[in-house]
Structure formats: C-alpha cells, structure tokens
Amino acid sequence: MSIEADLEYSRTSKRVKAIKPSGIRKFFDLLSGMEGAISLGVGEPDYTTPWHIREAAIFALEHGRTMYTxxxxxxxLRREIAAYLNRIHELDYDWKSEILVTVGVSEALDLATRAILDPGDEVIVPDPCYVSYASCITLAGGVPVSVPTYEDQSFEINPMDVARYITPKTKAILLGFPANPTGAVMPANKLSEIAILAERHNLIVISDEIYNRLTYGVTVPSFASMPGMKERTVLLNGVSKCYSMTGWRIGYAAGPQEIIAAMTKIHQYSMLCASSMGQAAAMEALKNGEEDIQAMVEDYNRRRMVMVSGFNSLGLSCFDPRGAFYAFPSVKSTGLSSDEFAERLLKEEKVAAVPGTAFGEQGEGYLRCCYATSMSQIEEALERIKRFLSRL
Incomplete structure (x- = not known):
C-alpha cells in the first residue's frame, strides 16, 4: 500500500466508509442549474410556513429571546409537546423527563440509535425505507437488518417476516409509517402483532412518526399507544412536514426516562440545544396549527389523486399511498432500471424523480415522486413523462 493510500485509509473511519452517499442528493446535484426543470424529488412541503407561526418567531426575536435554552x-415547548401527544394520541408523557427537543427528527433518530446500540446490535428496518435509517444504525455501530416489503402487500411490513429476522443480536425495530418513500401506512392489527414480538423478545421500537398527521381517509395510531408499548417505544416526531417548517429544524423524541436521558447526554455534547426562535415557532404550531394541517391535507389529497391516476393512465402502475406526500410508481414495464429511468427522464425531459434504489434493494423498479408541489407542475411533469414513455 502506498503512503498516500495508507494515509487516506487511516483518516476516515470504517463506519463512514460503510455507508453510501445519499441517492437523493445525486439527483439534486444533476438538477442544479438546469433551466426549466421540474422537481418531484424534494421531500418537503411547497407551502410557506403559516404567518402566525412565523410571527411567533418574530416576536421572540423582537423580545431578545436569542440565547441558549x-x-x-x-x-x-416540552409542555406543549406533552399536551399535543395527549390530545392527539392519548399518550401521557412527563415533559420534564420523557421529552427531548432536537434539531429536526434527523437528529432525534441519530441520538436514539447512538443511545441504545452497542457494537454489533441488530436493528430491523423495512425495505424500502427512508435513506437515513440504515446509515444512522451503521454510524452508531449497529447492524441494519432489512425486511422486504411488497407492493401487493401495500408495502406494509409483515409481522411474520419480522419474526423470522429476529436473532439473539436484535436490539430494536425501526418503523417509519406513514412511510417515506411509499406512502404506506400500517393498520392497528399489524402494529399490535409487532408489539407482541417486541415484548416477547424484549426489543425497543423506534417509531418515526413525522408523517403521522398527513393521511388520506385513514387514521394512523402512534406505536406508543399500542398496549404495553409506551415503555418500549422511542417516539420521533417534529413540525417539519405537517406545519411546513422544514427549515426551522425542530423535532422531538418522547420515550422512557432512561432512554431520553441517554439521548440528552449525547445531545448536550453535540448540538447543545435547538434554536430558541425555532422552538418559539414550534410551540405556536403545536398550539394553534390544526387548521393549517387540515388545509394542507385536503390540498395534498387532490394532488395525490391526480398524480396516482396520472401514472396509472400512463401504464406505470402506482400503489395508492394513504399517507405522507409521495407516490411510488413502478417503471418495471419499461425494461429500464430505476436509475436508468430517472437519469434519462431528467436529461431528456427535465423531470427529477428519485430512483427507488435510494431507499433499499426492494426499491428497484420504482421511482419516488413527491406531490408536495403545485398542481400545474404535477400536470406538466406527467405530460413530459408521457412524452418520454412514447419514445421508449
């Protein structure tokens, strides 16, 4: 080995080398600077944060509330989070010891995995799933264990499959429903079966519920509300998606005192605290933002129906998502891989979508398309995709 290669090897950790760059970012890099492009790839609302929420942050600034919290x-804010979880899910958390405010849900996930995992501990995750799940587990020294989900099973994680993947090394199950990238939700009866497995095998469940309020015709329970699960669940949520506050970076974790204390210990040595102004805005959102959520959900539902029916009419069969704001059409009928389809669509028609492989092996043959964009953009994107398909 050369001196240069030896230096390169020694300067970065094996854990970092083990994770792949984000498949989402690759397509945003290609999109950058492309005139006339339409992006269906951004996983964030196209709404501006409601004025009353922005005004709460302005008020905090005007009154000099700019210090560490x-x-x-x-x-x-922690009192308001506890009140919100009680109001929406009938969960009773002690705001003093069982709730932690984080810099977005991404930090909450990172803290949760680092707080509970020892080297070699296994964590079960659905496949496909959000891009950060496996990477956070790996960076925490754990081993992600993917359980395949399937379109003909509504992309729900099957409790019987979960049972087959549990080993003596399994420490936790990481769930994200409503799901990114599929829009799938989990019915209460299947969540109850997973709860039984968690209790039987003494497992922790990390439940990412950031899309919990963005559902269409269904109600998704919090996993912590399953019988006996509050003491086994680390509930992750935040204000980014349902209040259109992605840039504010305010998330939170609620869970057993022991785990929240461990997460807080890591948090105080890394992030220290979330933005004080952002916390003021988040408190206003949780307290007075119900009408904002309902308006957005109604609008997303209209866009969802147009996008899903549009893909189906083009011959790209599309699972009917019941939550989040993503469609996950199949491109298998074209004979192209997910990456090939996405790259050609971007270069030839200037429409950006994320290949399903960015979310796991089971994502091959699919695209993630976000409908949190204007109706006119969705309709124009479908026209361009139609034109692209006509040339294949």
Missing amino acids: SNSGTPE
Missing part, C-alpha cells in the same frame, strides 16, 4: 428544550 435548556439542553432538553424550553419548558414551554
């Missing part, structure tokens, strides 16, 4: 978050 408690590591755990302001008492006012």
Whole structure:
C-alpha cells in the first residue's frame, strides 16, 4: 500500500466508509442549474410556513429571546409537546423527563440509535425505507437488518417476516409509517402483532412518526399507544412536514426516562440545544396549527389523486399511498432500471424523480415522486413523462 493510500485509509473511519452517499442528493446535484426543470424529488412541503407561526418567531426575536435554552428544550415547548401527544394520541408523557427537543427528527433518530446500540446490535428496518435509517444504525455501530416489503402487500411490513429476522443480536425495530418513500401506512392489527414480538423478545421500537398527521381517509395510531408499548417505544416526531417548517429544524423524541436521558447526554455534547426562535415557532404550531394541517391535507389529497391516476393512465402502475406526500410508481414495464429511468427522464425531459434504489434493494423498479408541489407542475411533469414513455 502506498503512503498516500495508507494515509487516506487511516483518516476516515470504517463506519463512514460503510455507508453510501445519499441517492437523493445525486439527483439534486444533476438538477442544479438546469433551466426549466421540474422537481418531484424534494421531500418537503411547497407551502410557506403559516404567518402566525412565523410571527411567533418574530416576536421572540423582537423580545431578545436569542440565547441558549435548556439542553432538553424550553419548558414551554416540552409542555406543549406533552399536551399535543395527549390530545392527539392519548399518550401521557412527563415533559420534564420523557421529552427531548432536537434539531429536526434527523437528529432525534441519530441520538436514539447512538443511545441504545452497542457494537454489533441488530436493528430491523423495512425495505424500502427512508435513506437515513440504515446509515444512522451503521454510524452508531449497529447492524441494519432489512425486511422486504411488497407492493401487493401495500408495502406494509409483515409481522411474520419480522419474526423470522429476529436473532439473539436484535436490539430494536425501526418503523417509519406513514412511510417515506411509499406512502404506506400500517393498520392497528399489524402494529399490535409487532408489539407482541417486541415484548416477547424484549426489543425497543423506534417509531418515526413525522408523517403521522398527513393521511388520506385513514387514521394512523402512534406505536406508543399500542398496549404495553409506551415503555418500549422511542417516539420521533417534529413540525417539519405537517406545519411546513422544514427549515426551522425542530423535532422531538418522547420515550422512557432512561432512554431520553441517554439521548440528552449525547445531545448536550453535540448540538447543545435547538434554536430558541425555532422552538418559539414550534410551540405556536403545536398550539394553534390544526387548521393549517387540515388545509394542507385536503390540498395534498387532490394532488395525490391526480398524480396516482396520472401514472396509472400512463401504464406505470402506482400503489395508492394513504399517507405522507409521495407516490411510488413502478417503471418495471419499461425494461429500464430505476436509475436508468430517472437519469434519462431528467436529461431528456427535465423531470427529477428519485430512483427507488435510494431507499433499499426492494426499491428497484420504482421511482419516488413527491406531490408536495403545485398542481400545474404535477400536470406538466406527467405530460413530459408521457412524452418520454412514447419514445421508449
């Protein structure tokens, strides 16, 4: 080995080498600077944060509330989070010891995996799933174990399959429903079966519920509300998606005191605390933002129906998503791989979508398309995709 190669090897950790660059970012890099392009790839609302929420942050700024807060978050926000979880899910959390405010849900996920995992511990995750799941587990020293989900089973994770993947090394199950990238939701009866497995095998469940309020015709329970699961669940949520506050970077975790204390210990040595102004805005969102959620959900539902029916009419069979704001059409009928289809569609028709392989092996043959964009953009994108398909 040359001196240069030896230096390169020694300067980066094996854990970092083990994770792949984000498949989503690759397509945003290609999109950058492309005139007239339509992006169906951005996983964030196209709404501006509602004025009353922005005004709460402005008020905090005007009154000089710009200092550090408690590591755990302001008492006012933690009280509001506890009240919200009680109001929406009938969950009773102690705001002083069982709730932590984080810099987005991404940090909450990172803290949760680092707080509970020892080297070699296994964590079961659905496949496909959000791009950060496996990477966070790996960076925490754990081993992600993917359980395949299938379109003909509504992309729900099958409890019987979960049972087959549990080993003596399994420490946790990581669930993200409603799901990114598929839009799948989990019915209560299947969540109950997973709860039985968690209790039987003494497992922790990390439940990413960031899309929990963005559902269409269904109600998705919090996993922590399953019988006996509150003490086994680390509930992750935030204000990014349902209040259109992605850039504010305010998330939270709720869970057993022991785990929240461990997460807080890591948090205070890394992020220290979330933005004080962002916390003021988040408190207003949770307290007075119900009408905003309902308006957005109604609009997303209209866009969802147009996009899903559009893909189906083009011969790209599309699973009917019941949550989040993503469609996951199949491109298998074209004979192209997900990456080939996405790259050619971007270069030839200037429509950006994320190949399903960015979310796991089971994503091959699919695209993730976000309908949190204007109706006119969705309709124009479908026209361009139709034109692209006509040339194949």
